[in-house]
Amino acid sequence: PMQNAYQSAFGTGSYKMFVTKINATGSALIFSTYLGGSGEEDIGTGIATDTAGAVYVTGCTGSSNFPVTPGAFQTAFGGGNIMNGIWQASDAFVTKFNSSGTLVYSTFLGGSGDENEYYDTFNGDVALAIHGWGKIAVNRAGEAHLVGHTQSPNFPLTAGAFQTTGTSGGTYNNYDFFFTVLNAAGSNLVYSTYVGGSTIAPGGNSAREYVGNIALIENTCAGATTVIGAGTSHSDGFPTTAGVFQPAKLNSYADQPVIFRFSLGAGTFLTASVTATPATCGNSDGSATVTASGGTPGYTYSWIPSGGSSSTATGLSAGNYTCIVTDGNGCSQAQIITINNSNGPTVTTATTPQTCVQGGTATANASGGTLPYTYQWCNGQTTSAASNLSAGTCTVTVTDAGGCSVTSTVTITSSVSTPSTAVTSTPAACGNNNGTSTVTASGGNGSYTYGWSTSPVQTTATATGLAGGTYTITVTDANGCTKTATVSITQTGGPTVTTSTTPQTCTAGGTATANPSGGTSPYTYQWCNGQTGSTASNLSAGSCTVTVIDAGGCSTTSTVVITSSGSIPTATVTSTPASCGNNNGTATANVSGGTSPYTYSWNPTGQTSSAATGLAAGVYTVTVTDAIGCSAIQTISVTSNSTLNATITSTQTGCTVNNGTATASVSGGTSPYTYLWNPSGQTASTATGLGAGNYSVTMTDANGCTQTQTAVITSVPGPAAAVSAASTNITIGNNTSLTATGGGTYSWSPAAGLSCATCANPVATPSQTTTYCVVVTDGNGCTDNACLTINIDIPCGDIFVPNAFSPNNDGENELECVLGSCIETLKFSIFDRWGEKVFETTDPKICWDGTYKGKLLNTAAFVYYLKGVLTSGEKINRKGNISLIR
Known part of the structure; x- marks a missing residue:
């Protein structure tokens, strides 16, 4: 299967490789493609991936037009040997696809001989070509590492190759290993060499090496890669190194396993050196410096526990520290540094308590550090003992000759406390x-x-x-x-007070402020209107007194006069009534006085002109405000003309004839009145010939005012049907009398099993449980109905199969069932007239509904077969006919 294929067609030749990548769960293809040219064989023998998910493929190709990319290391086919006209020449190849299947690069790899193909003979003729000798691995840098075998004397090599001459000489069945490293772009060789022996084994005809596999070991921190190849050698002269497990071939006549290893790009490891400066006097003033070398430059530093990130850490206390150095390649080296300390002095203290007649004392006893010591007490004393100290805490600092100091705190108690x-x-x-x-x-x-x-x-x-x-x-x-x-x-006199006022306006009362001085603050205030702040507000025009009382109870009283400014507008309001109950009344405000222009606000309509329109009957308030904010408020009632009223009376209609009536009686409004009945269309005050239902009438007076009312016409009651039976539970084969009441004529259904379908008292002989319904009709043709169910009891030992049913969704005889109350087991099968089984059940509770394969069957005759066992042990074996009636 192809998916996102680079090459979707097989092409010509006998063998073509494919490259397929499947997702991690194995449930879907990521990509799948053919890979090859028009030659006889294109064979894949090795595959690898890199950290980005790219896919690298190697093998051998006999196609001179094998797909290669521009800029690839070798874009032309190198050639090879065509053996007996059967097998084609071959080159090695390396092809890279990215993670989604797009071709990244593709190159030939070979000389003038064959690569990665092995021929053997049968009776002197070339009979077999064995492929599968080229293997591949990829390092973190994306460089492809290849091992394979070659007959080419001119296989591409690099300067400094381990073995620069092949031993095969391009001859048939003589091969050397090759080990080649391609750069990440596939455009050049990083390293390439022969690996093989030159001696043909005794009794043999070849010196050949075949590759089995390749593995990479990368040491990122040393910048080195170790490559391990494995395969077999037929040569006695395969190159070995001193001290290896098996330096010589043991069996000259056989291919023997060989392992070879190359180390590439050896670098230097990260190292670090440390210098440290101790802390002094027990302080945090030590330092340490780490110097990194080797590895990959771009070093970073992490100090623990100080948390520094530079090569030098300062402000260190005595103790152990760890510095982790990381180079540009992510390789790390940890250094442990010990910071020492030269200690300062220590001090112990002794005290005597304070009494109510003399202070306490404290003595500092220093040791350690460098003599002599100096002392500094909290009260400025500078000897080892301090006197006349008050109860509480006191600090002493002792400093030695080296400048190191220590501080201690003493607590002076009081033996007899002073109040x-x-x-x-x-x-x-x-x-x-x-x-x-x-x-x-x-x-x-x-x-x-x-x-x-x-x-x-x-x-x-x-x-x-x-x-x-x-x-x-x-x-x-x-x-x-x-x-x-x-x-x-303190000695205080009483307070004095000055006052200031603002006049009363049409929008707010006047204000007065008392400004006291002298006496003892704080002050309290008492105004004529009961306010108690320094400023009284909302005062009416006239005089008002204020009493100021200071904290000593001294008081003074002053009188202020509030003046008034400006005149207030007045307003009168007129209205016109609302007619016909509509919102068409008006109200108009007429203003005098105050300062024009005026603004208007009507409530509740929100209108803002002097005249409010579109008003319903009700009470409205207008607020008129003049240019300086003074306002007047007036209220007006909008009345309504007499409202048109109506009452509706009606008579019943018969159950079979439309003879009901409805009459509209109008009052109020202005006569004359007109009428329009809906849906009858009649225009008189009384509508006749009405059937049961709702009728609306619209009445209009001389002013065009309208009123709409609804009349409900009911029909006279019909008969009340009732039905009963002598017995509602009978044994199959027996009958019972039915009785219907409530009407003049009767019609029973279903008629099957009844002695009379139009009698009030028929006799019912049903073959299965049946519901009988009767329709009762009175002398007016009015009808009613009632139903009753007659239950059939089939005695134990008897099974009954009805010979007809009618599954037509009328609720009667819808199912064909096996009837019996003592059935232990059964098998009930129904066949059509052609012998096809249309229904079968082993459950007596399951009945046939007249369908087959989900479709309703037409009226027809069917045959049933019934086998069963009763609870008494009696066996039943019956057959018969069934009629399906639509």
């Missing part, structure tokens, strides 16, 4: 001696006493009756520890 105080106060207000001050004590040893610098001395936590000035409070706890604090009592 703490917090003082609050209120000022002396309005020029009076009414200031206060309160001290809150905490800490110490409870049970505090107080002494205020007042005359006389006040001894409670709160001092009262204070004039403006500075006071001292001394708090003493039970241990005699004291805490002194000062407080300033």
Whole structure:
């Protein structure tokens, strides 16, 4: 099968190769193509792929027009030996397709002899050509590596080849290996050499080598490729190397396996050297530098755990670090670096607590580092011991002679805590001696006493009756520890106030603002209208007072006068009524006063002119606004002319004759009135001769106002049919009496099995369970119907097969069934008159519906065969006729 084929036709000759690529699941072709020219044979012997999914093929070709590409290494057929006129000359070839089957390059590879073809003889004649000796492998660079065999003395080689002379001399049945590397474009040789012996084995007639396979081992980090070839050699002189497993041929008369290996493009491995600088004084000031060489330039660096990305890492603490160097080819080398440290001094401390009569002390005891040491305490002291320290934390920094330092923190406790105080106060207000001050004590040893610098001395936590000035409070706890604090009592006079106003307008009330000064802030405000902010708004024209009270309770009162500006427009509104219940009323606003021009807004219509039109009956409001924003609002009612009203009465129609009537009675509106009935088309107030249904009448008065009403005409009730039976369950072969009531005449269906189909009381003798329906007709020709089912019971031991059924979708006798209540097993078969089986079942619940192969059969006679076993063990074997009636 061909798919995306480069060459879709077989061509001429006996053998042509094909190249096929299948997807990863083996479920579909990616591409498939013939490959060859017009020669006798084009044989593929080796195939390989690269990392991009391209396909490389090698083998031998006898076609001088084998497909090659422009710029390929060898575009002309090299030739070869034609043996006894039978086998053709051959060259090796290399062809590359991309991953989708497009030809990338194709080239011959060979000299004047044969490549990749082997001939053997039978009774002195060439009788057999064996192919399959060329193999191929591809490296990451896309270079094709080939091994095969050649008779050509001029096979293409490269400078520096391992073996530059072939041993076959172009003679029949003498071959050498060749090993060739093509560049990625297929345009030139990277390397090519003979590999083979020159000695013909005793008793033999050839010195030949045949290839079995090729393998590549790539060392990307060293830039080298190892190629391993395997095959067989008939030559005693195959080249071997020292120290190999088997340096000489063991059997001169036989082909023996050989392995050869070439190493190409050996490079240098990535290496790295390290220099390090230690950290000092326990600080993070060490550094390390890694120098890379070898491999492929374009080095990158990754430091762990510091996270650096350059060749030098700085700011390092003492410890071990790893630097991973990666070259441009992705090869990596890890170096472990140890950063040492010259330690600074260490320090231990001792303390004594603070008391209420003296401060605490702290002593620093330094060791390590380089003597002498210097000291720096939190309170500026510079000896090894600090004194008079307050309770809390204090730091000391010890520095040795080398400049290395260490810092330690001490905590000074308090053996007897001193009380703490917090003082609050209120000022002396309005020029009076009414200031206060309160001290809150905490800490110490409870049970505090107080002494205020007042005359006389006040001894409670709160001092009262204070004039403006500075006071001292001394708090003493039970241990005699004291805490002194000062407080300033301010002396304030009462506030004064100035005011400003804005006038009342037609759109907003006036405003007034009080601006207090003096006294003690914050201030509170009380306006005449109850507002409490510094500014009162929405004030009416006239006078208004404001009282300002400061934080000391001092107050002052001021009166403001609010003026009014501008006149307000007035509006009157007239209207015309809406007629016939339509939206055709109007309302018009007439404005005076204010400042023109005016704008209008009608609610709820949203109209904006002085006259609102298209109005339904109802109440409407217009807001008129003048040029300075003053507005007037008026409301008007739009009335409606008398509405046309109607009532409809009707009489019933008979069930067989249209004799109903409908009458429209009109009130309101303006007479005279006209009428139009639909669908009858009558134009009087009363429509006659109506059948059952809905009728609408449109009434129009003298003003063109209309009203539409609907009359419903019903028909007189017909008969009520009922049906009963003496028994609704009978044994097959028996009968029962049916009784119908409710009408004058009766019609039964189905008529089969009835003694009379038009009697009120027929006798029913059904052969199977049957539903009987009766149509009852009264004297007016009105009808009704009712149905009743007579169930047939077939006693155990009896099986009944009806001899007729009518599958015509009328709901009666639709199925042909085997009837019986004690059937254990059965086989029920039905045949047409030509003997073809049209139905068969072994399930007594499955019946025939008159179809065969999904199609309904026409009226015809059929034969049935029935075999069965009853639950009693009795066997049944019957046959008979069945009529299918449409």
